[in-house]
Amino acid sequence: QKEVEQNSGPxxxxxxxxxxxxxxxxxxxxQSFFWYRQYSGKSPELIMSIYSNGDKEDGRFTAQLNKASxxxxxxxxxxxxxxxxxxxxxxxxxxxxxxxxxxxxxRLQVQP
Amino acid sequence: EPxxxxxxxxxxxxxxxxVILRCVPISNHLYFYWYRQILGQKVEFLVSFYNNEISExxxxxxxxxxxxxxxGSNFTLKIRSTKLEDSAMYFCASSLSGLAGNEQYxxxxxxxxxx
Numbered sequence: 001q002k003e004v005e006q007n008s009g010p011x012x013x014x015x016x017x018x019x020x021x022x023x024x025x026x027x028x029x030x031q032s033f034f035w036y037r038q039y040s041g042k043s044p045e046l047i048m049s050i051y052s053n054g055d056k057e058d059g060r061f062t063a064q065l066n067k068a069s070x071x072x073x074x075x076x077x078x079x080x081x082x083x084x085x086x087x088x089x090x091x092x093x094x095x096x097x098x099x100x101x102x103x104x105x106x107r108l109q110v111q112p
Numbered sequence: 113e114p115x116x117x118x119x120x121x122x123x124x125x126x127x128x129x130x131v132i133l134r135c136v137p138i139s140n141h142l143y144f145y146w147y148r149q150i151l152g153q154k155v156e157f158l159v160s161f162y163n164n165e166i167s168e169x170x171x172x173x174x175x176x177x178x179x180x181x182x183x184g185s186n187f188t189l190k191i192r193s194t195k196l197e198d199s200a201m202y203f204c205a206s207s208l209s210g211l212a213g214n215e216q217y218x219x220x221x222x223x224x225x226x227x
Contacts (some may be wrong), residue, residue, distance in 0.1 A: 032214055034215070034216075036218075042220070042221075043201075043203050043218040043219060043220050043221045044155060044203070044218045045218070046215060046216070046217060046218075049215050088155065090155075092214055097168060098143060098145070098160040098162075098167060098168050098207075098214065099145075099157035099160060099168055099170065100147075100155075100157060100216060101157070102154050102155040102156070103154065104153075104154050105154075
């Protein structure tokens with residue numbers, strides 16, 4: 001069973017701080033990694049994708065991937081109350097597979 | 113900005129009835145997917161579809177489920193005989209390719225309630 005694990009939270013940070021969200025995955029053959037944001041009652045919204053080891057930055061978001069440790073993270077700089085949501089880590093397994101395996105998500109609360 | 117659309121937003125049906133959930137993927141995308149999320153649980157993959165055939169399916173996607181692309185724009189999920197445990201949010205997604213750039217974009221979802 002391929003697993004994607006996330007701390008369910010809530011992770012509470014003050015406005016303007018950096019929020020750090022973490023995810024581990026069990027399938028060493030995993031190829032692609034994604035972060036989605038999901039507001040309550042809404043659908044997952046793609047924030048970032050990352051395919052290679054290292055950091056990838058997009059605005060206030062930075063995704064970090066370490067395949068040796070099977071670990072992917074998302075940093076949100078200058079957190080805003082509007083960032084309060086559940087952040088889902090999703091992993092696409094081996095080449096040729098299309099399915100995303102999702103973690104259960106980390107709930108982020110940004111305190112004004 | 114192009115987006116995935118889904119209808120209806122909410123479907124209530126009785127156990128044993130057939131339901132069809134509809135999706136219009138992003139127009140130039142080639143890969144289509146259905147996922148579901150039972151309340152309070154993880155998003156789960158059901159099926160992927162490419163070139164008018166299923167390319168991958170999960171254990172959840174049993175004989176009660178089927179998918180179809182009836183025309184050039186719609187993509188449907190049919191549940192033949194609904195059960196109480198089929199109550200969930202059903203999300204359609206699409207992606208441009210199935211390769212490394214497999215970024216999947218989700219529609220707003222259909223909430224299915226089976227009574």
